[in-house]
Amino acid sequence: MPRILAIDYGKKRTGIAVTDELQIIASGLTTIPSHTTIDFLKDYFAKERVEAVLIGEPKQMNGEPSESASIIKGFVTHFSNIFPDMKVVRVDERFTSKMAFQTMIDSGLSKKQRQNKGLIDEISATIMLQDYLSRKMY
Known part of the structure; x- marks a missing residue:
C-alpha cells in the first residue's frame, strides 16, 4: 500500500x-x-510510493486564512504543476505548533531541545497526518 505524506x-x-x-x-x-x-519530494517520490500529500492550511481562530496562507497557496499551485497526478489534501493546521510544543514538553525534552523550530515543524506535520489517519478510519 502506498504511503501518505504530510x-x-x-x-x-x-x-x-x-x-x-x-x-x-x-x-x-x-x-x-x-x-x-520540491527537489526533496522528487527524490522521495522516486524511491517510495505515495498515494496522497497532505498540505497544511493555516487559518486564524475565526476560520479566515492566516497571513501565511498566500505563501502556502503558491506552494500548492507549484506542487500541483510539478506533480499533476498526486492527490493533494488540504488540512487545517490550527494549533498543531502549540500541540507539537506541548508534545516536546511532555516527552521530557530540555529547554534547549524545545527551541529547535525544525523539530516543531516536523512534529506539527506528524500531528496533522495522525489526525487525518484517525478521521479516515471512521
Whole structure:
C-alpha cells in the first residue's frame, strides 16, 4: 500500500511526516529548508510510493486564512504543476505548533531541545497526518 505524506510548509522551513506502508502510524520524516521542498519530494517520490500529500492550511481562530496562507497557496499551485497526478489534501493546521510544543514538553525534552523550530515543524506535520489517519478510519 502506498504511503501518505504530510507537509507543514513554512517560509523558511518545511516539516515532513509520512505514514508506514499500512497507513496506520504517522512518523516525522525530516525538516528541510523550504526552498528545497520540491527537489526533496522528487527524490522521495522516486524511491517510495505515495498515494496522497497532505498540505497544511493555516487559518486564524475565526476560520479566515492566516497571513501565511498566500505563501502556502503558491506552494500548492507549484506542487500541483510539478506533480499533476498526486492527490493533494488540504488540512487545517490550527494549533498543531502549540500541540507539537506541548508534545516536546511532555516527552521530557530540555529547554534547549524545545527551541529547535525544525523539530516543531516536523512534529506539527506528524500531528496533522495522525489526525487525518484517525478521521479516515471512521
